[in-house]
Amino acid sequence: MFEARSRLGRIGLQLLVTLLVIPFLLPLVAMVQGSLVGAGFENYLAVLRVGSIGTFFLSSAIISAGVILLVYAVTMLTAFGFAKFRIRRKELYFWLLLACLTLPEVVLLAPLFATFVSTGLYDTYWAVILPLAALQIPFAVLLVRTFIEGIPDELFEAARVDGASSWRGFIHLVIPLTRPIAAAVLIFTLIGAWNNYLLPLVFLQDPAKQTITLLPSYFIGQFSHDQTKVLASAVITAIPVVVAYLCLQRLFERGLAAGAIK
Template sequence: MFETRRIRTRVLLQVLLTVLVVPFVFPLVAMVQGSLKGAGWANYGTVLSLPLLPGFFRNSAIIAAAVIAIVLVCTMTAAFGFSKLHIRGKEFFFWLLLACLTLPGVVLLAPLFATVTRVGAYNSIWAVILPVAALQIPFTTLLARNFVDGIPNELLEAARVDGANTVRTFWYVLVPLTRPIMAAILVLVFINSWNEFLLALLFLQTPDHQTITLVPQYFVGQYNNDQTKVLAAAVLTALPVVIAYIALQRYFERGLAAGALK
């Protein structure tokens, strides 16, 4: 076991962490440097002057907010049911849910496209919201259930003794105690939903419904391939995610650590 009080150990840990971080930081630095080549900051001005940009931001924000709401409601109710309620065959359904984690998203594109076109949701933001939310729920349910397992059953039994039904027990007892893991899930789902590209590219065809992740395609075409504008658009797309993570970093780490310990 490492003794972090020693200077030598701290130096070794610092070197190890630096080596692990460099592969992730290098592409970000290269992206920012590439976005400033040629016209420099004027590249960002060109991207910001795109008339459709505010609509792209709005659509991405709507999709992210809707996905977060759906995932939080489904995840917390599912975690409560799998962990604290007596439901016949719940372990079978839980492992069936976890089996969905083994399916890559690309495999689901064909059936998703067929389903979306059949129900008439093609070229609407719901064609992105519902699949993205569904793909998030198995993993977030796993995180939330591990956290809920650590909540003493005596608290829930005391609420029932006081006359609270299942809904009131969930809302007034479980939800306040699970705020750390809910914060972690919120950050995780926001990052994934804001950065969604493949489903948005497949299902959103008109600019009125497209998201911010599709902005770079407006600077790439048959006779135009301005990589500096593409990189500038990528930087602007990533800024909300970076800001949100920095602002909620401590809640995200606290929630994941609490879920792991529990």
């Protein structure tokens, strides 16, 4: 890691980091300020008085939890296989998996719609959980594979000498040692699942199953557009993700630094 040793170097580095952060902070500051225009915190109370807000949060929580569990299980097993098993043409399979990163979700809507209608999954949580998980897995595998490759092979060889199977090595070595990168995967997956707008809009028609990202639409109509309450809705929607990041910040930074660079 780079380190500024002199006082002048630290000041220059601090100024550089501050300048890089400002463009990302300005939209957030503008969003919070705009949500307080006019009635102030009454805008937030008006949003909280929407009758379906509890249902929105519950649906988003169910979808996010399902996506996180599915992504975590598939990612850890897949990354372990790619990193530590001798599999014929595994690099070809790995690059085919990474090629899925180039697929935008909008081009998948038509085939997914036809598939879910024919299988009876349309207007169920699974119609959102499965595609979201599939879109998150390639990047998560890329991060976790690099992290697992950094675990010494001698640990797994010692476990085999003691009679442990590959499955026990995965449970007792990989799972505990990958906590930092697992936190990074959790945060990225939570952001992608919680903030997704398009898939719930298309595949969830029952109002009782719609997610929190659809909350701002309650204040946008044909003859009205209450911008302050739309911004207040956006702030309320972002709070769970911000809290999750703050709780896992240290593990997230460690995992991202270790998983991004071999």
